[in-house]
Amino acid sequence: MILEHKIRDQIRNRADYMCEFCGVSETDSGGELTVDHFKPRSKGGDDHPDNLIYGCIRCNQFKLDYWPENDRDQMLWNPRSESSDRHFLLLDDGILYPLTAMGSFTLKRLRLNRPPLIATRLRRLRAIEHRRLLKQYQSLLGLLEQTLLRQKELIQEQQKLLKKQHELLKLLADEQ
Numbered sequence: 001m002i003l004e005h006k007i008r009d010q011i012r013n014r015a016d017y018m019c020e021f022c023g024v025s026e027t028d029s030g031g032e033l034t035v036d037h038f039k040p041r042s043k044g045g046d047d048h049p050d051n052l053i054y055g056c057i058r059c060n061q062f063k064l065d066y067w068p069e070n071d072r073d074q075m076l077w078n079p080r081s082e083s084s085d086r087h088f089l090l091l092d093d094g095i096l097y098p099l100t101a102m103g104s105f106t107l108k109r110l111r112l113n114r115p116p117l118i119a120t121r122l123r124r125l126r127a128i129e130h131r132r133l134l135k136q137y138q139s140l141l142g143l144l145e146q147t148l149l150r151q152k153e154l155i156q157e158q159q160k161l162l163k164k165q166h167e168l169l170k171l172l173a174d175e176q
C-alpha cells in the first residue's frame with residue numbers, strides 16, 4: 001500500500017521496527033517490513049492508523065485478507081488492542097503456546113512457530129540470559145572488591161596493633 005512517508009515512519013516507530021505479529025525485527029530480516037490493514041480494505045477496513053499493522057512479509061502472506069465472515073469464525077489477535085501475553089505463552093524452548101482460542105487460531109493461521117521464528121526467540125532468550133548472568137557476575141565482583149577492601153583495612157588495623165604491642169614489649173623490656 002502507498003502511504004505517506006511520515007505515516008509509514010510513525011507506524012514503524014510505533015511497532016518498534018518489529019513485526020507486530022511475530023516479533024521479527026527489521027534487523028533480523030535485513031530491511032523494512034510492510035504496513036498492512038488489520039481489517040482488510042476488501043472487508044471494509046480503513047487507513048486509520050489504528051487499523052494499520054507493521055508486519056513481516058510472511059505474516060502478511062499467511063494472514064492475507066482474513067476477516068471473520070460470521071459469529072462462528074474466529075477473530076485474529078489484534079496486536080494493536082491486546083498485548084501478546086494475553087494470548088500466548090513463550091517458554092524456554094522458544095515455542096509459543098496458545099492461552100486462548102484466539103491465540104490458538106492466530107498461531108495456526110500466521111504459523112507463529114515457524115522454525116526461523118523459534119530460532120530468533122531462542123537467540124533473544126539466550127541474550128537475556130547472558131545479560132542476567134553478566135549482571136550477577138558484576139555484582140559478585142563488586143562484593144569481592146568490598147571484601148578485599150575490608151580485608152585490607154583489617155590487615156592495616158592488625159599491623160597498627162602489632163606495632164603498639166611491639167612498643168609496649170619494648171617499654172617493658174627497658175623497665176627491667
Ligand SMILES: [Zn+2]
Pocket residue numbers: 019020021022023024055056057058059060
Ligand atoms: Zn511476522
